[in-house]
Amino acid sequence: MIPYGRQNISQEDVDAVISVLNSDFLTQGPEVPKFENKICSITGSKYALAVNSATSALHLSCLALGLKEHEWLWTTPISFAASSNCALYCGAKVDFVDIDPLTYNLCPIKLEEKLIQAEKENRLPKIVVPVHLSGQSCKMEEIARLSRKYGFSIIEDASHAIGGHYQSAPIGKCEYSDITVFSFHPVKIVTTAEGGIACTNNEMLAKRIELLRSHGITRDPNAMTEASKGDWYYQQIDLGFNYRMTDLQAALGTSQLARLKENISARHQIANIYNKTLIHLPLLTPHQTKNAYSAFHLYIIRLDPARCNRSRDEVFNELRAGGIGVNLHYIPIYRHPYYSKFGYDPKDFPNAEAYYSEAISLPIFPTLGQENQNVVIKAIAKALE
Ligand SMILES: *Cc1c(COP(=O)(O)O)cnc(C)c1O
DSSP, X not given: OBOSOOOOOOXXXXXXXXXXXXXXXXXXXXXXXXXXXXXXXXXXXXXXXXXXXXXXXXXXXXXXXXXXXXXXXXXXXXXXXXXXXXXXXXXXXXXXXXXXXXXXXXXXXXXXXXXXXXXXXXXXXXXXXXXXXXXXXXXXXXXXXXXXXXXXXXXXXXXXXXXXXXXXXXXXXXXXXXXXXXXXXXXXXXXOSSOEEEEESOXXXXXHHHHHTBTTEEOOGGGSSSOOOSTXXXXXXXXXXBOBOBHHHHHHHHHHHTTHHHHXXXXXXXXXXXXXXXXXXXXXXXXXXXXXXXXXXXXXXXXXXXXXXXXXXHHHHHHHHTTBOOBOSOOOGGGSHHHHTTOOXXXXXXXXXXXXXXXXXXXXXXXXXXXHHHHHHHHHHHHHO
16 A cells, blocks of 8 residues: 655664664753754744644643633534644633635634634634644635734744745744644654644743643742742742643654655645646645645645546545555545534535535655655546546
8 A cells, every 4th residue: 555644764863863862861861952943943933842742832822822711613514623632621612714725724814704603793803823724824814814903913823834934934933823833643754643733923932832741840940939948949830731742743743854844845746746646637636825835744635526527536446446545635524423523514614515525645655766756646547537
């Protein structure tokens, strides 16, 4: 089976992890701050707080922004459920904004319509989470304009997007958001096995996330309720979690980041070949917006029902049976059984519903190789003939 994504581990990566194993610190040593600094230098963000997953980073971001019970978080339905679960952890409520039919990202026009309605009903969101699907940035300038008008905070879920750009800045610079979150799960662009990070330019938010990722415990004398009694002394001043990243993971991440540029350009090369060779088939290749440089975590095609007489499921199953590990990103979150109790109506999200019945993620990862890619291309052509 040719998978849709695969990690790329070099000898340097292996050596980096082994050298931590032979060092004094397996966790809470020098590798985590080194990794965080590297992320800051790549993204241009002031602060970066590494944690054990993007899910944890999303949770801590919601807490740092003060999301409370009965408040609302809005996101796109076409994402991994972690994008909205973070609100439920805080006892808050979730609603969805339909997607843009071209980019499949959260649609700023639909967002504005929904905000106008929500303002009348006094249920404006506290936080909006745009997700950069497949690595292409959402229209952040438009979303940020709405955030100023309606007073919500923004967390960019950039789990797919490290190495991508929006306008002239790297994703993660937080020019149009409060916090940007990346994932380092092995299917993502850069891996730490499990891991995530929250980037921000806001010192208060950074301090809050730092405190909450490690039990709510501080060793900073300035944050204590009384004078420190010495080096050994610490205080728990809030209820936090153990969401820390280990030094083994951070060392792997730093080593991986050294190859980020070549990783992204290899993905673009693969995408360009797909774009050229699939163009004559009854499908849509990924639309690229002018002011965004995608990280191409995913390459998503959409069958065009006007020109294609086979269903997505037929094509999908045939490709899988032929050893092509195609996938679907994603089942709309509101369709998951756990979410059914909140009473969403799929009819409120026509673009997400259409996408859900037509989308297929094709294999894309730096070591895919021309030969395997040809196998994929031939199989799609055959499935659609
Ligand atoms: C993978 C992913 C997450 C969760 O990342 P973890 O590091 O596995 O917790 C969240 N959002 C999106 C869009 C993702 O793709």
